[in-house]
Amino acid sequence: MDLLRVAMVGASGTPYQDGLFFFDLQLPLSYPDVPPQVYYHSFGNRLNPNLYASGMVCLSLLNTFDGEGTEVWVPGTSSLLQVAVSLQALVLNDQPCSNEANYDHLVGTPQGRRHALPYNENAFLLTLRTMLHLLRRPPRGFEGFIGDHFRRRGRYVLATCEAYLQGCVPADHGRMELSCSTGLRIALDNVLPGLTAAFTQIGDEG
Numbered sequence: 001m002d003l004l005r006v007a008m009v010g011a012s013g014t015p016y017q018d019g020l021f022f023f024d025l026q027l028p029l030s031y032p033d034v035p036p037q038v039y040y041h042s043f044g045n046r047l048n049p050n051l052y053a054s055g056m057v058c059l060s061l062l063n064t065f066d067g068e069g070t071e072v073w074v075p076g077t078s079s080l081l082q083v084a085v086s087l088q089a090l091v092l093n094d095q096p097c098s099n100e101a102n103y104d105h106l107v108g109t110p111q112g113r114r115h116a117l118p119y120n121e122n123a124f125l126l127t128l129r130t131m132l133h134l135l136r137r138p139p140r141g142f143e144g145f146i147g148d149h150f151r152r153r154g155r156y157v158l159a160t161c162e163a164y165l166q167g168c169v170p171a172d173h174g175r176m177e178l179s180c181s182t183g184l185r186i187a188l189d190n191v192l193p194g195l196t197a198a199f200t201q202i203g204d205e206g
Contacts, residue, residue, distance in 0.1 A: 002026060002027040002031075003024065003025070003026050003027070004024070004025040004027075004036075004080070005022060005023070005024050005025075005139070005141075005142075006022070006023045006024075006025060006084060006087075007020055007021070007022050007142065007145065008020070008021045008022075008023070008084070008087065008088055008092065009021075009149070010092055010127060011088065011092065011093075011094075013094055014092060014093060014094040015094070015096065015120045015121070015123035015124035015127060016047075016092045016123060016124075016127050017127075017160060018153045018156055018157050018160070019127040019128075019130055019131060020130070020131070020134055020146060020149060021040070021041075021047075021092065021130070022040075022041040022134075022139055022142070023038055023039065023040050023041070023057070023087065024038070024039040024041070025037070025038050025080065025083065026038075026039070032075060032076070032078070032079075033075045034063075034073065034075075035061060035062045035063055035073035035078065035083070036062070036080065036083065037062075038057040038059075038062055038083065038087075039055045039056075039057070040052075040055050040056070040057050041055065041139070042054070042055050043129070043130060043133040045126045045129060045130060046126070047123060047126045047127070047130065048091055048092070048096050048099060048123060049096065049097070049099040049100050050065075050090075050091045050099050051091065057087070057091075059083075059086060059087070059090070059091065060072050061073055061078065061082065061083060061086050062083070094120075095116055095119075095120075096119045096120065096123045097115055097116045097119035097120075117181070118181065121164075121180075121181055121183070121184045124160075124164065124184075125184065125187050125188070125191065128157070128161070128188075128191050128195055129191060131150070131157065131195060131198075132191070132194055132195055132198060134146050135150060135198040135199075135201075135202065136198065147202050150198075150199060150202060151202055151203055151204060151205045152205050154199035154202075154204060155199075155204060157195070157199075158192075158195075158196065158199070161188055161192060161195075164180050164184065164188065165180055165185060165188060166180070167180045
């Protein structure tokens with residue numbers, strides 16, 4: 001098999017929490033001497049600095065971004081599991097803005113925290129829109145998986161939306177108080193009715 005489809009669940013405490021994200025991994029004839037070619041199902045959204053609207057995935061391990069040593073693909077050592085772990089840990093993380101070039105000097109500073117908030121809000125909003133796309137047009141063969149996931153997690157997605165509106169963002173260790181921008185409030189008012197209707201249509205396990 002030279003084509004694999006990977007479904008990832010957004011980790012708790014990130015703006016991608018409870019979302020589903022689909023990646024196609026194509027293995028070239030020269031694999032494993034070269035990395036797989038990875039396509040992200042973006043539905044036209046720029047979800048993350050490393051995930052382009054075109055579907056391109058920018059990652060050192062895939063040789064689509066600068067890197068050195070074990071950051072890049074090493075024949076005989078690097079693996080598909082490493083690609084999956086890197087996508088989950090380095091891309092779909094709790095600080096999407098950390099993937100921006102030249103952000104290192106802002107880490108841990110007040111300016112960095114101010115910079116992170118709009119990134120996280122945008123990532124959360126695009127995660128909701130991705131959910132809607134998947135519910136309305138699920139990839140072939142994954143209809144049941146997507147339905148089951150959102151029947152179990154839909155109520156928590158809506159609860160997270162309410163938490164954002166209240167300026168209380170869920171995290172792994174309790175809840176972190178943050179203001180919710182006017183732009184996010186307006187965007188949530190637009191997306192929530194459709195998302196709620198989609199969750200209602202598939203039912204709720206709870």
